[in-house]
Amino acid sequence: MAKAPRNGPYICGIDAALDVVSGKWKGLILWELDTHGVRRFAELRRGLPGVSEKMLTQHLREMEQDGLVHREVYPEVPPRVEYSLTEHGRSLNAALGPLGRWGMDRIARERTELVEHRDAGLLPRP
Amino acid sequence: MAKAPRNGPYICGIDAALDVVSGKWKGLILWELDTHGVRRFAELRRGLPGVSEKMLTQHLREMEQDGLVHREVYPEVPPRVEYSLTEHGRSLNAALGPLGRWGMDRIARERTELVEHRDAGLLPRP
DNA sequence: CTCCTCACTCACCTTTTGGTAAGCACCCCA
């Protein structure tokens, strides 16, 4: 409800979308929530090796503000909080599909270049 | 030819793609070069209001390293340098299409929410 | 002669981002 754009105004749609996914772990969080559906805080933490608790909460809060994730708190002891994607989060993930495929191509391209370098004797064999 | 991945290794394709477009102006640079085909340095500068020369050169160099843009220097006086998208740059732009549309939807969504707030008396009329 | 344009580069500074470590309040398990 009461929500203002964090940054902006945006010059084009790419701007607005990148604003929402830029952040060291946001892409991975999106991926985790999309593949698992519902995840608890500690599950996400274990799924993103290397993330700090601070960054995870910070990113989750921002994504909640941006309407991408839903946060459900159960008033229990020990505390339980479940995160899932909203409709907008799922549509963002869908829109990210082609970009992900492009990224895979890029990774593959880099690997083949490395192999070519190795075969040309430019790099030592591992 | 001799090119190593700037960051990485990447966990998924989204990672690899976001690495390449994250940077305050890269999305806009891509857009500019895609719509105009070929642009000179100063043209790009004028097309991206607020960009500093340092950031523009820095971003262009990184995108060149990443194989997204082609840089053609004409040994003239005064100097002339033309930038254009490579094949990979164009394919990245294509992959960015759905994301751009999602961003446009987000912008539109935010605007309607603002209008609703205004109509509910939560915000002053401009 | 002076200023402007072109496409930068460099040194310096501020802002933003992310990491580290600690604490909290309660519970369960041994």
Next chain:
DNA sequence: TGGGGTGCTTACCAAAAGGTGAGTGAGGAG
């Protein structure tokens, strides 16, 4: 009684990103 798990928050730091303003060197306009 001590330790671990739960989901955070806070204070403090380090690194990265980005901005500012100057200088370059030749040519063209006024």
